[in-house]
Amino acid sequence: MFTQAQSDRGRQLFRDECSECHYSSEMRDNAFQYEWERRTVGDLLDHVSGSMPDDDPGSLTPQQYVDVIAYILGLNGFPTGTVELAPDAPGLATPLKSPGS
């Protein structure tokens, strides 16, 4: 659903844009999984791109938002593959319930 290179870009973005307020471990802990287990990857993308960064939502490019999502998927145990996650990819319909849970 996403590649290692994309997840690496997402990690860099996370550090630059998100770590001011968030720890990476928050994106995969029990509370995160509780909140997102009934939703899809696309829902998470909509949420993040619609509400983050908190004081300037929508200020990253669509590509940057999916890169961050790829990083979060990696944190939650989703395997990397050969195709990047794209803003309109079929992978967005995938349930977010972590494969590890």
Next chain:
Amino acid sequence: MAIHRRDFLKGVATAGAGIAMGTVDELAAQDRPTRAPAVRAGQVADVVVVGGGAFGAWAALYLQRLGVRVTLIDQHGPANSRATSGGETRGVRTSYGDRPHGLQWAGWATESIQRWKAWDAEHRTDLLPPLYFTTGDVIMREEMEPFIERTMENWDAMGRPYEVLTADEVRYRWPAIHTPDIEVVLYEPDAGVVRARRAIESVVEVFKREGGQVRIGRVQPLEGMSGDLGAVVLEDGTRVEGGRFVFALGPWLPGYFPDLLGKRIRIRTLGHVYYIATPPGDMRFQVPNIPSYNVPGVTGWPALPQDFRGFRIRTGGHRGDDPDTSVRWIDAEHHDRPREVLGEFFPALAEQPINETRACHYCGSVSRNFIIDRHPERSNLWIAGGGNAEAFKQGPVLGEFVADRVLGRVADDDELAQSFRIPEEEFEEDEGGFEP
């Protein structure tokens, strides 16, 4: 039955993880103490509470009411300008469908609403308006979300009244609200807003009236790594002795206990609160003409009488690692965001002046729950705090629970007590360079 102080302290010293239950029961069974403050001055406190915010002030009051002698210490005074509880207002709601412990919090928040009302009924004076205002809370979303579903599940389980509205109904009831693309609306009629700083001031006044001692001073770092604590030391060298200690330091907790809490409590974000001027003579944005509101990432509420400081909106945040020095006003570079949200939902306010801004630290544990637990190496030292943006409202119940825990009236293996333990896990960054 009277209990001798020496026996109480002896119980403390020997109890370790447990506590001499007979002693505690006797304490609890006592009538309220009637000793005058002057008589108590100079006496050693049974419990010293450090930190006069929502946790510390309420805990001190409940401890006092359980018959023990309490000293409350705060570095700047209770509900001071740098304390998280020193803000103007705090929202009171029970919609916790987004948290694993949401049902429990909803129960405590519901009980707290009753206690806020009772507090007003008992302590309100003729000269000032109440501390608690029932505003109702309208939650608006573009689509059904698990947060909404679970909030309703919780409310159904509790038998708590709520309404599911349409966007049309929202605009009909409160014409000043716009509802762009809103498809899902929940309304909690009993939710409200409390005057935060004034509320804590009143709790502390009652605490003093009932015999509690309040001192202003900064408790210095503890000496040594372990062992029961006999006293805390203030910056001028004064020792304040006690039998038990509650550290309710809010966002100062991780800095005070860096090894224990440095990576377990997060304080790096300061939330942004704005009070927006309502148009002159326009009553639409005041209680009771518009409810509190919750739209994605943003909460707020109407202006409150008598001073009507403004229509409250909370958005965004900035980074700050040290609560002693962090910036507590909001720079103009952030002001577009509240205006954007106002433009969407309350367009009549979008261009209105900003009366006040205020930033304060969110203080959240890695468990996302409160921490109310004994220090692992000092059995007579308790830590109370956390809860991010949700502890203030629950203060009247939290304080009682802290008091009960500290006096052994709630056992260590109690389910709730377990849920408030210092978590084992820590916040992590995926790679180096992480300094909490």
